[in-house]
Amino acid sequence: MMDPMAGRLAGKRAVVTGGAQGIGAAIARRLAAEGARVAVLDLDGARAAAVLDAPHLGLACDVTDSASVDAAFAAVAEAFGRIDVLVNNAGIGSAPGDGMAEYYAGQAAQAAGDAGARADQTIHCTDAGWSAVLAVTLDGVFRCSRAAVRIMAARDDGGQGGAIVNIGSTAALAGNGPVPYVTAKAAVLGLTRAMARELAPRGIRVNAVNPGATETPIYAPLPQAVKDAVAADSLLKRLAHPDEVAGAVAYLASADASFATGSTINVNGGAWFS
Ligand code: NDP
DSSP states (O other), X not given: OOOTTTTTTTTOEEEEETTXXXXXXXXXXXXXXXXXXXXXXXXXXXXXXTTSOTTSEEEEOOTTOHHHHHHHHHHHHHXXXXXOEEEEOOOOSOOTTSSHHHHHHHXXXXXXXXXTOOOOSGGGOOHHHHHHHHIIIIIHHHHHHHHXXXXXXXXXXXXXXXXXXXXXXXXXXXXXXXXXXHHHHHHHHHHHHHHHHHHGGGTEEEEEEXXXXXXXXXXXXXXXXXXXXXXXXXXXSSOBOHHHHHHHHHHHHSGGGTTOOSOEEEESTTSSOO
16 A cells, blocks of 8 residues: 655655764655655764665765855755755764763762762863753754755745754753753754744744654663663653654655644653643
């Protein structure tokens, strides 16, 4: 039986950042399955290129570096002729110096019975640690959106039509995560709304998806007990599969969401309502 969703993105040209693994790879495969030609961008170009075969693309791109972003987007525009869809997926939860090592040490000491132990992050977070998380998780979204919109705006039609989907996090709503990460993800939701207002006259829609805990390589090495504790936070008592996040992204990227802009879809099993 033919998949009723196949072809929903036929003819579209899409870019997915941080697409070499996890949620980004699932998004890239889903957009391709629905008919889009997809450029997968990631730090390691070879890993990015391994996600999808030609005529899709895989390119090296560091979203913290404007020159790298602009070069990658120019290469995509050259190869594809246009960009219709951007998925800002690249993000990191933690970076050296952000205080999470001390936070986990405090948690372990508490678990070991040290009543005086504190699980602190902020007092240990260095400027470099703070900036490193925001450089990928927030600034990267801005840089890639700017590059994509410049290309959309330069089209013969003046940049009429397009979709940007930003990957936020349930952590942005619940506050349950590393402080710089939660801050960056909350800001991504603000950026989504501001860009939705700005770009509506061009017919470019900007929306966000907030995943809850999702079974990606981050979780693979963790003991089952830790996964179970995370799963217990959701009403559905499990982690999300990356394909469940990808489905929401494909919807927002498609014409099925033609009246959705500035909106956010939570895919978190009911872990948090907003
Ligand atoms: P992963 O860490 O599995 O994948 C992220 C990818 O982004 C990796 O391939 C990574 O490359 C790449 N990346 C890291 N830094 C950069 C950079 N500077 N430029 C380009 N690419 C980069 O993440 P997930 O799939 O788990 O998460 C994807 C998105 O979903 C993130 O924004 C995350 O915050 C969000 N999210 C994830 C949740 C989860 O439970 N997994 C929950 C809520 C939100 P490398 O491996 O080489 O570093």
